[in-house]
Amino acid sequence: MKQKLLLLATLSTFALGSAALGDLAILDDSLGLSPVSVFDVPAPEAFEYLDTDPKVAGVLPRAWEDLPPQIPHRAERYLPINARVNKCLECHDEPDKIGKKVSGKPTPMSEAHYVRDGRELTLANNKYVCTLCHAPQTEAAVLVGNTFQGAR
Numbered sequence: 565m566k567q568k569l570l571l572l573a574t575l576s577t578f579a580l581g582s583a584a585l586g587d588l589a590i591l592d593d594s595l596g597l598s599p600v601s602v603f604d605v606p607a608p609e610a611f612e613y614l615d616t617d618p619k620v621a622g623v624l625p626r627a628w629e630d631l632p633p634q635i636p637h638r639a640e641r642y643l644p645i646n647a648r649v650n651k652c653l654e655c656h657d658e659p660d661k662i663g664k665k666v667s668g669k670p671t672p673m674s675e676a677h678y679v680r681d682g683r684e685l686t687l688a689n690n691k692y693v694c695t696l697c698h699a700p701q702t703e704a705a706v707l708v709g710n711t712f713q714g715a716r
């Protein structure tokens with residue numbers, strides 16, 4: 565008798581278990597962030613980076629203090645950065661003008677981008693690849709909505 569009860573209990577747990585699983589089944593277009601079925605090949609809309617001339621780009625708002633500012637102007641023609649060429653430096657490497665921003669002129673990189681040896685400032689190697697931290701902009705729609713608001 566005891567054994568029969570145990571069997572019944574086990575069977576009903578299985579039955580309930582699978583019913584509950586059935587309700588929780590995830591549809592194949594709800595897996596991951598892509599809004600299409602996992603069996604389709606998604607084709608997101610192509611986007612282009614802004615082609616704004618640096619002289620008229622101005623600057624973009626910063627979401628919080630000490631955030632690497634977003635690149636407000638075109639960047640594609642200044643990339644890629646490699647061991648021999650870094651076009652960003654041609655405009656932004658002005659250690660004598662640090663902290664002196666003039667609208668329409670390249671903002672000098674801050675002292676945090678340099679290593680100081682006495683009076684001499686040398687570009688820090690870990691700041692050489694600007695796009696590790698500074699991102700070019702597009703007007704592409706966000707893939708996943710969010711309610712983020714800057715801290716300032």
Ligand code: HEC
Nearest residue numbers: 618619622623633634642651652655667668669670671694
């Ligand atoms: C032809 C000169 C030029 C080149 C090359 C250039 N920039 Fe700029 N950059 C500017 C100018 C001009 C501004 C706008 C400054 C203003 O109006 O206050 C600017 C602004 C910026 C800003 C915003 C600064 C702030 O205060 O918010 C960042 C970040 C930046 N550039 C990064 C880059 C990076 C990274 C590259 C290389 C991919 C690059 N720039 C190449 C001229 C240049």
Ligand code: HEC
Nearest residue numbers: 630631632652656671672673674676690691692693694697
């Ligand atoms: C490791 C991350 C990192 C890298 C790499 C980096 N930066 Fe920055 N950058 C920052 C941060 C963080 C700030 C904001 C704080 C500050 O001004 O130091 C900043 C600020 C700036 C500013 C604004 C300065 C100001 O006074 O408002 C400019 C312009 C800039 N960076 C240009 C560049 C360029 C050009 C390169 C490549 C040669 C570069 N950065 C590489 C992190 C980085």
